[in-house]
Amino acid sequence: MSSRAEILAAVRKNQPSSPAPLPDTQKFWHEVDDVYAxxxxxxxxxxxxxxxxxxxxxGQEYLKEHFNGRIVSTLEGFEPLPESDPHALADVELCVLQAQFAVAENGAIWITNSALRQRAAAFIPQHLAVLLKKSDIVPTMHHAYARIGSADYDFGVFIAGPSKTADIEQSLVLGAHGPRTMTVLVLNE
Amino acid sequence: MTKTLAQHPDLADRFNRDENRVDWHDQTLWWVRQKRDRAAHTLETDWEALRQAASDIKDNVLANLADYLEQFERAAQANGAIVHWATDAAEHNRIVLGLLQSVGATRMIKSKSMLTEECDLNDFLAQNGIEVIDTDLGERIIQLAEEGPSHIVMPCIHKKKEEISDLFHEHLGTEAGNADPQYLTEAARGHLRDKFLTRKAALTGVNFAIAETGEFVVCTNEGNADMGAHLADIHIACMGMEKIIPQRAHLGVFLRLLARSATGQPITTYSSHFRRPAAGKALHIVIVDNGRSRQLGREEFRNSLKCIRCGACMNTCPVYRRSGGHSYHNAVGGPIGAILAPNLDMHQFADLPYASTLCGSCSNVCPVKINIHEQLYLWRQELTRSGHATQGKKAAMGLAAWVLSNPRIYRLAGKMGRWAMRNLPFSINNRFNPWYKQRELPAPPKASFREWYLKNRVK
Structure with missing residues (x-):
C-alpha cells in the first residue's frame, strides 16, 4: 500500500462521523465609517x-526626493521592473508597486503576481512603496476575501508594513530580511 | 535537536537555578500575553465569535479530513505542484533528501517549520551531507548555538542579547560586546542575504492549506519564507496534514486570529499565498501524518489537531513561563506540546501532562478553543491506565486512595500529621520533600475540622 493510501485509510477510519457544519461568517461583516482613517x-x-x-x-516626485539609488517599478516614471532573474533585483533600493486593495483593520495591502511582475519584487528591495487608490480600502479580512473571490492568481500576498523581527529579547527591529520601510501613497480619486 | 530522557521537573529545576533569568523570561512572555489581550479587545465581541467560528471550521476539517486532503491534492496538482505523502518523520526526511538530490542541491535554506523540528530534519540532512541554514532570525540564533527552539513563535526567547552578541561575534564576526538588537539584526540581515542569493533550494512550513484551491499560506514577519522561496529554483513546503482548511474565504477567520493571538499584531507582515510555481521553477508539497491519524482516532484528544501554532497557550502558562521551553524536551513545548507529545511517544513524554497546574488559562486564550487543560488531565488518566506513570506516582496515588477511602485511617493520618508538624517539623520541612521547596510550613491547626465540628455543632 502506498503511503498516500495508508494515510487516507487511517484518516477515514479515525475521523469523527459527526456532521460538524461550517459556520456562517456573515456576522463579522461590519462596515467602518472611515476606512482610510x-x-x-x-x-x-x-x-x-x-x-x-x-x-x-x-507621488513620483516624493519618491525621487526621498530615495536614492536604483528604483524599479511597474508604474510609469521609473526603471521598469525587469521580468528576468530575481537575483538581478539584489541591488534595488526602492521598488514601487500598485496595490490591488488594502484592508483597514490590519493595514495590509493585497497584491498578486500580475501586479508584482516578479514575486521577489516585494521582498528583496531595501524599501517598498505602494500606490493605493483611496476607494480600494475594505474594512476587514472577510471583505478582503470576498473581494479576492475565486481570483486565479499564481501567487498573492498581504503585506502589512516593513519586514521586521523581535527575536532578540522582544526588541522590535524594522528591516529583518525584506524592505526596511513601506510607504503607501494614497491616491484620492 | 537532541532528545533527552530527563524529566520536566529536572529540566525546570535546572532553568530555575538562575532566578533573575526566570523572572525575566516570565515577564517577557507575560508582556506578549498582554499584547495579545489588547489586540483581541480591539475586535470587541467579534473576538469570541471568531474563536468559535475557527473552532467550528476545524471541527468540520477533522470530520472530513480525508476528502479535504484528496481535494487539496487534486487542486494542487492541477496548479502544477507535486504532492508527496509521508506516513512518518523518517519518510518525510527521505522525501526531502530525495528532492534535494534530484536537483543536485547540497545546500538549502529553510524558514520556520515546527514540523521539520518534529521530524529532526536538520540533523538528518546534515548526516547526508546537506547544509541547512535556518533563516528566521531566532532560528538562526539557536542553530548557531546548537540548540532547539524553546518556543514555537519566538524560538530564542530564552536567550539574552548578550549571549546572542557572543554567538554573532564568534560566527558572524560582529564587534565583541555589542549587544544592540538593531546592530545584531543588521548583521544577521547581511549574513542571511548572502545565503538567500546563493541557495538553489528552499524549504518552508505551511500555516494553512486550502482544499478548494490547492494553494497554501505561509505567514512571517521577517519575509524570510518569501526571500528563500522566490530566489530558489525548488521550493519544498512541508505540512502536517491537519493544516487543511476548506475554503479560501476561511482565511479571513484564521488570519484575523493568528497574529493577534501570537504576538498581538493585527496580522503578520507577510501572508503569502502560494498557488502555482513561478515559471521555470518547481513547487513540492509534502503532506505528513507522523501520528496525526492516530491522534484523530483518540476521541478525547483529537481536537488538539485544531492547533494553528500561535503559541498563546505558552505565553500565558504559569508553568511554561517559569520553566522555559526546553524543559518540555520536545519540539513543541508548553501546554499544547504537553498534549501533542504523548501521542508521539507515551513513554518518553509521560511527564509532560503533569507540567501544569490545570488553571485553564491556556484553554481561555486558545484561538481555536482547544480544551487544553482538560486534555492535560485526561492524558494523566490515560498514561496511568496504560502503565506509563512513574513508580513513585503510582505508590503515592495508591497510598492516597487507601487513606482517603478509610475514614479511620484518614483521621489517624491527620492526627499524626498535625503531631509531626508540631513536634517533628524537620520530618516535613526537609529537602527531600518536593512540596516544601519554596514554601513555608504553616502553623499546624489545633484540631481537624471534624474535631471542631463534633465539639461545636448545635446539638
Missing part, C-alpha cells in the same frame, strides 16, 4: 508610512 492609524502603528497624494506625478 483606520487604515492610516493601523499601518502607521506597525511601522508603515501613509501619505496622501494629489496625483501620480506628485
Amino acid at each position: 483606520q487604515f492610516n492609524i493601523i499601518l502607521s502603528g506597525i511601522g508603515g508610512k501613509v501619505l496622501e497624494i494629489k496625483n501620480w506625478e506628485a
Whole structure:
C-alpha cells in the first residue's frame, strides 16, 4: 500500500462521523465609517508610512526626493521592473508597486503576481512603496476575501508594513530580511 | 535537536537555578500575553465569535479530513505542484533528501517549520551531507548555538542579547560586546542575504492549506519564507496534514486570529499565498501524518489537531513561563506540546501532562478553543491506565486512595500529621520533600475540622 493510501485509510477510519457544519461568517461583516482613517492609524502603528497624494506625478516626485539609488517599478516614471532573474533585483533600493486593495483593520495591502511582475519584487528591495487608490480600502479580512473571490492568481500576498523581527529579547527591529520601510501613497480619486 | 530522557521537573529545576533569568523570561512572555489581550479587545465581541467560528471550521476539517486532503491534492496538482505523502518523520526526511538530490542541491535554506523540528530534519540532512541554514532570525540564533527552539513563535526567547552578541561575534564576526538588537539584526540581515542569493533550494512550513484551491499560506514577519522561496529554483513546503482548511474565504477567520493571538499584531507582515510555481521553477508539497491519524482516532484528544501554532497557550502558562521551553524536551513545548507529545511517544513524554497546574488559562486564550487543560488531565488518566506513570506516582496515588477511602485511617493520618508538624517539623520541612521547596510550613491547626465540628455543632 502506498503511503498516500495508508494515510487516507487511517484518516477515514479515525475521523469523527459527526456532521460538524461550517459556520456562517456573515456576522463579522461590519462596515467602518472611515476606512482610510483606520487604515492610516493601523499601518502607521506597525511601522508603515501613509501619505496622501494629489496625483501620480506628485507621488513620483516624493519618491525621487526621498530615495536614492536604483528604483524599479511597474508604474510609469521609473526603471521598469525587469521580468528576468530575481537575483538581478539584489541591488534595488526602492521598488514601487500598485496595490490591488488594502484592508483597514490590519493595514495590509493585497497584491498578486500580475501586479508584482516578479514575486521577489516585494521582498528583496531595501524599501517598498505602494500606490493605493483611496476607494480600494475594505474594512476587514472577510471583505478582503470576498473581494479576492475565486481570483486565479499564481501567487498573492498581504503585506502589512516593513519586514521586521523581535527575536532578540522582544526588541522590535524594522528591516529583518525584506524592505526596511513601506510607504503607501494614497491616491484620492 | 537532541532528545533527552530527563524529566520536566529536572529540566525546570535546572532553568530555575538562575532566578533573575526566570523572572525575566516570565515577564517577557507575560508582556506578549498582554499584547495579545489588547489586540483581541480591539475586535470587541467579534473576538469570541471568531474563536468559535475557527473552532467550528476545524471541527468540520477533522470530520472530513480525508476528502479535504484528496481535494487539496487534486487542486494542487492541477496548479502544477507535486504532492508527496509521508506516513512518518523518517519518510518525510527521505522525501526531502530525495528532492534535494534530484536537483543536485547540497545546500538549502529553510524558514520556520515546527514540523521539520518534529521530524529532526536538520540533523538528518546534515548526516547526508546537506547544509541547512535556518533563516528566521531566532532560528538562526539557536542553530548557531546548537540548540532547539524553546518556543514555537519566538524560538530564542530564552536567550539574552548578550549571549546572542557572543554567538554573532564568534560566527558572524560582529564587534565583541555589542549587544544592540538593531546592530545584531543588521548583521544577521547581511549574513542571511548572502545565503538567500546563493541557495538553489528552499524549504518552508505551511500555516494553512486550502482544499478548494490547492494553494497554501505561509505567514512571517521577517519575509524570510518569501526571500528563500522566490530566489530558489525548488521550493519544498512541508505540512502536517491537519493544516487543511476548506475554503479560501476561511482565511479571513484564521488570519484575523493568528497574529493577534501570537504576538498581538493585527496580522503578520507577510501572508503569502502560494498557488502555482513561478515559471521555470518547481513547487513540492509534502503532506505528513507522523501520528496525526492516530491522534484523530483518540476521541478525547483529537481536537488538539485544531492547533494553528500561535503559541498563546505558552505565553500565558504559569508553568511554561517559569520553566522555559526546553524543559518540555520536545519540539513543541508548553501546554499544547504537553498534549501533542504523548501521542508521539507515551513513554518518553509521560511527564509532560503533569507540567501544569490545570488553571485553564491556556484553554481561555486558545484561538481555536482547544480544551487544553482538560486534555492535560485526561492524558494523566490515560498514561496511568496504560502503565506509563512513574513508580513513585503510582505508590503515592495508591497510598492516597487507601487513606482517603478509610475514614479511620484518614483521621489517624491527620492526627499524626498535625503531631509531626508540631513536634517533628524537620520530618516535613526537609529537602527531600518536593512540596516544601519554596514554601513555608504553616502553623499546624489545633484540631481537624471534624474535631471542631463534633465539639461545636448545635446539638
